[in-house]
Structure formats: structure tokens, C-alpha cells
Amino acid sequence: MRIARVIGSVVSTVKTETLTGAKLLVVAPLGETHAVEPYVAVDTVGAGRGEVVLVTTGSAARMVEHPSHAPVDATIIAIVDRLETDAWITYIKD
Amino acid sequence: MRIARVIGSVVSTVKTETLTGAKLLVVAPLGETHAVEPYVAVDTVGAGRGEVVLVTTGSAARMVEHPSHAPVDATIIAIVDRLETDAWITYIKD
Amino acid sequence: MRIARVIGSVVSTVKTETLTGAKLLVVAPLGETHAVEPYVAVDTVGAGRGEVVLVTTGSAARMVEHPSHAPVDATIIAIVDRLETDAWITYIKD
Amino acid sequence: MRIARVIGSVVSTVKTETLTGAKLLVVAPLGETHAVEPYVAVDTVGAGRGEVVLVTTGSAARMVEHPSHAPVDATIIAIVDRLETDAWITYIKD
Amino acid sequence: MRIARVIGSVVSTVKTETLTGAKLLVVAPLGETHAVEPYVAVDTVGAGRGEVVLVTTGSAARMVEHPSHAPVDATIIAIVDRLETDAWITYIKD
Numbered sequence: 001m002r003i004a005r006v007i008g009s010v011v012s013t014v015k016t017e018t019l020t021g022a023k024l025l026v027v028a029p030l031g032e033t034h035a036v037e038p039y040v041a042v043d044t045v046g047a048g049r050g051e052v053v054l055v056t057t058g059s060a061a062r063m064v065e066h067p068s069h070a071p072v073d074a075t076i077i078a079i080v081d082r083l084e085t086d087a088w089i090t091y092i093k094d
Numbered sequence: 095m096r097i098a099r100v101i102g103s104v105v106s107t108v109k110t111e112t113l114t115g116a117k118l119l120v121v122a123p124l125g126e127t128h129a130v131e132p133y134v135a136v137d138t139v140g141a142g143r144g145e146v147v148l149v150t151t152g153s154a155a156r157m158v159e160h161p162s163h164a165p166v167d168a169t170i171i172a173i174v175d176r177l178e179t180d181a182w183i184t185y186i187k188d
Numbered sequence: 189m190r191i192a193r194v195i196g197s198v199v200s201t202v203k204t205e206t207l208t209g210a211k212l213l214v215v216a217p218l219g220e221t222h223a224v225e226p227y228v229a230v231d232t233v234g235a236g237r238g239e240v241v242l243v244t245t246g247s248a249a250r251m252v253e254h255p256s257h258a259p260v261d262a263t264i265i266a267i268v269d270r271l272e273t274d275a276w277i278t279y280i281k282d
Numbered sequence: 283m284r285i286a287r288v289i290g291s292v293v294s295t296v297k298t299e300t301l302t303g304a305k306l307l308v309v310a311p312l313g314e315t316h317a318v319e320p321y322v323a324v325d326t327v328g329a330g331r332g333e334v335v336l337v338t339t340g341s342a343a344r345m346v347e348h349p350s351h352a353p354v355d356a357t358i359i360a361i362v363d364r365l366e367t368d369a370w371i372t373y374i375k376d
Numbered sequence: 377m378r379i380a381r382v383i384g385s386v387v388s389t390v391k392t393e394t395l396t397g398a399k400l401l402v403v404a405p406l407g408e409t410h411a412v413e414p415y416v417a418v419d420t421v422g423a424g425r426g427e428v429v430l431v432t433t434g435s436a437a438r439m440v441e442h443p444s445h446a447p448v449d450a451t452i453i454a455i456v457d458r459l460e461t462d463a464w465i466t467y468i469k470d
Contacts (some may be wrong), residue, residue: 008179015172078297085290102273109266196461203454288398360391
């Protein structure tokens with residue numbers, strides 16, 4: 001799962017029908033490496049802007065409570081309370 | 095889902111039969127990171143050149159109204175009206 | 189789908205049985221970004237060296253006429269006649 | 283499978299129900315290339331901080347003893363005892 | 377399929393049961409781009425150190441003779457005899 005921060009949101013009127021009602025958030029990698037750009041994930045846990053979250057990608061992104069054949073490839077599955085590492089980032093949610 | 099801009103189109107005569115009729119657009123990442131090159135996505139929402147769109151990839155790209163076994167790995171599933179972030183790009187469709 | 193140019197071919201005697209008869213071509217990204225190295229794709233449309241093609245990857249690569257469980261993760265599904273973009277590359281097949 | 287080192291852990295209270303009880307570790311690539319950021323994998327083999335492990339990704343990450351539809355895209359499947367290469371890293375577990 | 381060279385091997389005692397007996401080799405991209413680090417692939421064709429091989433990834437990696445639900449995401453499916461390209465690398469096995 002990717003570690004990401006919620007940095008914004010997306011509004012879209014014209015979209016695939018099975019996306020209707022999905023909450024689309026813009027997330028960005030937490031670290032300093034910029035190999036991955038900001039991208040959009042469906043929120044299923046009530047994440048808010050500024051929170052650090054775990055995003056699952058690929059077919060796993062559809063193993064959650066979406067309408068069953070929604071064309072989703074990235075889903076927020078957890079809000080991080082505490083992330084503790086040796087050498088990288090230590091994060092504690094307020 | 096990736097955030098991308100429609101930058102062009104592709105014409106192909108010789109192709110896999112299940113691609114017949116598919117509208118193939120060239121899309122490019124919106125941001126400044128250049129880790130991902132322009133690529134081709136099937137349009138299913140009537141996107142036009144210059145518009146910002148959401149592209150789903152992998153097996154999710156086939157969860158839309160393609161002929162059922164079309165060999166598609168990237169599909170445009172939404173046209174973005176507004177994209178609002180803290181630190182990155184804010185985009186409003188004209 | 190990735191945009192790539194056919195730059196060569198591969199000969200392999202010792203290989204998984206289900207690959208027998210598959211035409212293996214070496215393809216490289218068309219653009220200037222070098223995030224992706226040349227790789228090998230199975231040709232299903234009669235592509236030739238120097239041609240620009242569309243390559244589908246992941247499970248989509250098996251949605252074509254391979255022996256059904258061939259372990260293939262990249263397949264050439266179209267030969268590009270014309271590729272027209274704003275800011276990047278415009279290509280017209282001879 | 284990716285070669286990674288366990289560098290930390292994650293605590294999350296609000297998460298998808300099927301993740302309950304999963305041990306979430308932060309892992310980082312072993313090598314010097316920084317194309318991949320630290321990410322989170324589910325531990326299924328009792329890995330500890332500092333150990334070098336093999337991480338499987340994509341749909342393979344669900345071929346282990348998770349609750350069957352857990353939305354997991356990275357799983358630790360082996361603890362490395364010895365890794366021996368020509369030109370890169372040689373690692374022997376204490 | 378990725379083009380890679382076999383550069384080493386991995387020994388692991390503690391691992392997922394379905395990996396037992398799998399031959400785990402360390403492989404590295406052949407080219408000069410260093411976007412991809414060395415990684416581990418299951419060998420199914422008897423590849424040896426120094427040989428150039430084709431590696432299939434993702435769900436395709438399980439379309440070979442592994443125990444059926446082995447959590448494998450990269451498998452060596454061919455030993456390259458000859459690889460001939462315009463601009464990149466030409467390789468002939470001894």
C-alpha cells in the first residue's frame with residue numbers, strides 16, 4: 001500500500017456511471033522522492049484533507065465496498081494514526 | 095486514477111479486432127514530474143483535446159463498456175471540472 | 189496503452205512451452221523520457237522494425253489470441269498510422 | 283518480488299474492516315536507486331524491523347492467508363537469510 | 377516482458393509455504409536506465425548466473441508451473457540466445 005497525504009479533491013460531472021457517488025480525493029506521496037505524481041483515489045474511510053492515508057492500487061482497489069464493477073484502480077483503505085520508521089518519516093496524527 | 099490532459103489522437107488501421115471503433119486519445123500527466131510519458135487511453139466519456147481527465151489503468155480499464163475482452167489497459171472514465179489542491183495544481187474547466 | 193517503436197527482436201530456444209511460436213519483438217518508448225527501458229512484447233498484428241505501435245500491458249496483454257494461459261505481460265495490439273499531439277511528437281507512418 | 287528492508291510500522295484505527303488484525307510494516311527498497319519510495323506491506327511471516335524481506339505485489343499479494351477479499355497490494359512472503367549477487371549487494375542475516 | 381540478467385540468488389528459510397522449492401534468482405535490468413532496481417524472480421527454465429532472460433510480471437507470472445496459488449509476481453520464462461536491436465544492446469549468448 002502506498003503512503004500518501006490527502007491534498008485536495010476533484011469534481012467531475014461527466015463520468016462513467018458506476019463512479020456516481022464516489023468521493024474522489026487527490027493524494028500525493030508522503031516522501032521526498034518524486035517518482036510518483038499526485039493521483040486520484042476513491043475514499044472509503046472518511047479521510048480529510050491533510051491526513052496521511054494508505055492507498056491500495058490495482059485490482060485490490062476493487063476489493064472494497066464500491067459498486068461491484070466500478071473501474072477503480074486506487075482506493076484509500078486506512079487513515080494513519082502513527083507511522084514510525086528508522087530513517088525516513090515519523091508521523092503522528094494530531 | 096491518474097490525472098492527465100488530452101493532448102492528441104491516434105489513427106491505426108492494422109489493429110486487434112476488438113479495438114475496432116474504440117476512440118484512442120493520447121494523454122499526458124498534468125504535473126511537472128516526468129516519470130510517466132504520454133500514453134494512449136480509450137475514451138468512454140467524450141473527452142476532447144485540452145481537457146483534464148481521470149484515467150484508470152490495469153484491469154480496472156476493462157470495467158467499462160468496451161467489447162468485453164478488449165485488450166485495454168488505460169481508459170478515460172471522467173472529465174474533470176475542478177481540481178483543487180493545497181500545493182500543486184488548481185484547475186478549473188472553462 | 190504505451191506508445192513504442194519496434195527496435196529489434198529476440199531469439200530464445202529455452203522457454204516456457206506456451207511461448208512456442210510467439211513472435212517476440214523488442215520495443216522502446218517513443219518519447220524522450222527514459223523512465224522505461226526497452227522491453228519485449230509479443231506481436232499479434234504483424235509489426236515490423238521501425239514501426240510505431242501500441243503495446244498493452246498487464247492482464248490485458250492476455251486478452252488476445254495467445255495460447256490461453258501464455259504468461260505474457262506485454263502485447264502489440266496496433267500499428268500506428270498517425271499520431272498527432274500538441275506538444276510532443278507528431279508521427280506519420282511512411 | 284521486490285527486495286526490501288523493514289524500516290518501521292504503521293498504526294491505523296480507522297480502516298477497511300477486512301484489514302483488522304493485519305500487521306502493517308513500512309518497507310524500503312534495499313538498493314541505492316530511489317525510484318520507489320517506502321511503502322506499506324502486510325507481514326505474513328513474522329518479519330522484524332531491520333530484516334531484509336521479499337515483498338510480492340499486485341494480485342499475487344492476495345494469494346496468502348489474508349481474509350479472502352482483503353484489499354492488499356503488497357505482502358511480505360519471505361525473510362531473506364542470504365542474498366548473493368555479482369555487482370550489487372551481498373547480504374547475510376545475523 | 378522485461379529483459380534482465382541473472383546476477384545472483386536468494387536463500388530464505390522462513391517463507392510462505394507455497395514458495396517451498398521455488399528457485400529464487402536475483403535479476404537486474406540489462407540496460408543503462410536505472411529506473412528499476414534488482415528484484416527477485418522465480419526461475420522456471422533453468423537459468424544460470426550471467427544469462428540474459430525474459431521476466432514476465434504481474435498476474436502473468438502465475439501462468440506457469442508454480443503451485444497454483446503461489447504468491448509470485450515475477451517469473452523467468454525464457455533464456456535469451458540472441459537479442460538484436462538498432463540502437464541499444466546487441467547480445468549473443470556464448
